[in-house]
Amino acid sequence: MTVMDAAIALDAILLIVQMWVLTASLEAFLAGHTGVALPAALVSGALLLGCSLLYVFVLRVDREGRESR
Amino acid sequence: MKPPDPGARQPLWREEFSIDGAEERFVSRRQFGKFLTLASLAMFTGNLWILVRSWLRREPAYPLRAVARVDDVPIGGVRLFSYPDEKDACILLRPDANTFLAFSQKCTHLSCAVYYEPEKDRLECPCHEGFFEARTGRVLHGPPRRPLPRILLERRGDVLLARGIDLQRVL
Numbered sequence: 001m002t003v004m005d006a007a008i009a010l011d012a013i014l015l016i017v018q019m020w021v022l023t024a025s026l027e028a029f030l031a032g033h034t035g036v037a038l039p040a041a042l043v044s045g046a047l048l049l050g051c052s053l054l055y056v057f058v059l060r061v062d063r064e065g066r067e068s069r
Numbered sequence: 070m071k072p073p074d075p076g077a078r079q080p081l082w083r084e085e086f087s088i089d090g091a092e093e094r095f096v097s098r099r100q101f102g103k104f105l106t107l108a109s110l111a112m113f114t115g116n117l118w119i120l121v122r123s124w125l126r127r128e129p130a131y132p133l134r135a136v137a138r139v140d141d142v143p144i145g146g147v148r149l150f151s152y153p154d155e156k157d158a159c160i161l162l163r164p165d166a167n168t169f170l171a172f173s174q175k176c177t178h179l180s181c182a183v184y185y186e187p188e189k190d191r192l193e194c195p196c197h198e199g200f201f202e203a204r205t206g207r208v209l210h211g212p213p214r215r216p217l218p219r220i221l222l223e224r225r226g227d228v229l230l231a232r233g234i235d236l237q238r239v240l
Binding site for chain 1: 098099101102103105106108109110112113115116117119120122123124126215236
């Protein structure tokens with residue numbers, strides 16, 4: 001269960017970082033800086049991939065936990 | 070405590086979400102994980118939207134327009150004008166006889182009008198005490214984070230023409 005909690009907590013942390021990336025890139029875009037849009041999108045995509053992998057991990061461990069009961 | 074009657078009718082919410090009590094924690098964990106992942110997808114979509122808008126953004130074409138005559142601006146003085154539209158207030162400075170500088174008069178913090186302090190050679194925003202260097206427009210002190218947009222000037226004889234705006238984008 002501790003691993004599960006850690007996975008959910010890490011998922012939440014990744015989402016908070018992604019929120020910050022979105023906020024910073026939006027602020028830069030509105031200020032006329034377009035050069036940060038591509039790196040920000042790449043980082044956001046990587047964070048989405050991380051969140052998705054953690055979600056798959058949570059589902060798998062959940063399923064195994066229910067099957068072993 | 071009296072045990073629940075298995076034959077009794079369950080509340081509507083329990084009929085629609087027929088999840089065993091022991092499994093509720095798994096469901097809520099799965100749902101929370103799904104919520105986080107969907108929120109992450111929404112953030113990524115927002116970043117993609119910004120990326121597309123950045124690619125589609127075009128630099129505006131600025132008009133070439135006479136804004137003042139040389140004699141209109143005293144040495145150490147200023148002249149106000151509008152560029153490129155009537156609502157875009159700008160300030161023209163003449164720190165010495167042959168130097169003319171122009172900036173947007175809107176503070177980059179909250180758009181208050183900045184004014185020139187010749188004795189300190191700086192532009193000041195009185196609303197929140199933001200200070201900008203008069204020669205470059207860069208921030209010296211205060212809440213503004215971005216420099217003042219600079220109006221590009223061209224001198225033809227004794228006429229000063231505005232021909233564009235440099236947003237002085239620095240990260």
